[in-house]
Amino acid sequence: MTTDKPRPAADKPAQATRLELGIAEQVALYQREFPTVDPQVETIVQTLLRVSRRMGVAYDRQLTVLGITSAEWEVLKALVVSGSPYQLGPGELAKRLGLTPAAMTHRIDRMVADGLVTRERDEANRVRVIIELTETGRDKWLESMRMAAVFEEEFLQDIAGEERTELSATLDRMLRRIEESQPDALGRTEDLA
Amino acid sequence: MTTDKPRPAADKPAQATRLELGIAEQVALYQREFPTVDPQVETIVQTLLRVSRRMGVAYDRQLTVLGITSAEWEVLKALVVSGSPYQLGPGELAKRLGLTPAAMTHRIDRMVADGLVTRERDEANRVRVIIELTETGRDKWLESMRMAAVFEEEFLQDIAGEERTELSATLDRMLRRIEESQPDALGRTEDLA
């Protein structure tokens, strides 16, 4: 059901691990070189960024286990979220993921080769193409969610019930403010979840 | 003091803006397709990830204004943080940024061309090379910090004094937990701050 040539799917390029300081040290260095910085703000921002980076790394690992890349996962997610019958056209997918149609075509090529989706002409309107999730593709997405649920809970294990509500509310307020000040800033880093 | 050929520094490839749902809708769709998901956890994670993505986009914009890329910014930061006299070797830089030496060489090539750093042989030990921050490079980093301070404060404007302390503490606890469960996961997304 998968590929003939087992394209190495998602093997990481074995790169050097980055040297990383603790948040406090980092902020202290910033203060030394840029004295007017607000240490508290800087600490919050740094911590938040670092948490999200670590989560990203964790997701990537899980995906590596599943043998897909985060680019492929994004497509699976878009199809699943579109709901049954899990079909979308390349153009629509490109729009949702923020890619050009050309990039989408290539991504789909790979995914078809991996058996994650199928590509067919729409017989009703032969200009259109239908990308449909395969059983394999859907299973991989579901499995990725199961794995994610496990470590997301793990990450939050020190944050108690009440505190979770507060954290959620605070982050939400922050996001609203950001969206307000940067209206069109819909970046395209892989959001991975 | 800058480049001869004004290499377009950091011009964005004008790509389609990604379609994005609100957090609540997103989580609702996840629940529909994966009923065992914990909505609160998912909401927290999604929000946090989205906040960090938007911040990344905001940083990138600032850098575009300054005419540098985030890759170049990372190098500037490493040099500034290393302290006066703002010198490091390519190998050391590569280690700190988590790149291979080859990638570092190329990055430095670009930055020398842009007048952000200088590259010289170490006359004391001619095997070594010294990368040194220029005035321009240091100024760009300082300016980026000034701009960042402005919008970081803006993002946090709805979070009051007391709440900031709590947020900081909560995030810190979360980060510690993550670092504990993923000891070696020092990913290398641009951390940008």
Added chain:
DNA sequence: CCAGAAGATTTCAGAGCTAAAGTTTGACGA
């Protein structure tokens, strides 16, 4: 029936990166 629009793909080029080979320089023992 033809012109033009819409949708997808192909072609071409560019940015970054890695791995591996190559170059220069310094260190050290015979």
Added chain:
DNA sequence: TCGTCAAACTTTAGCTCTGAAATCTTCTGG
């Protein structure tokens, strides 16, 4: 004084991912 080896950086080759623009196919409306 060599000769060899190691260290540090650079060069080369190749890969993946992407965007822009050209191309191809098919539908639609006059």
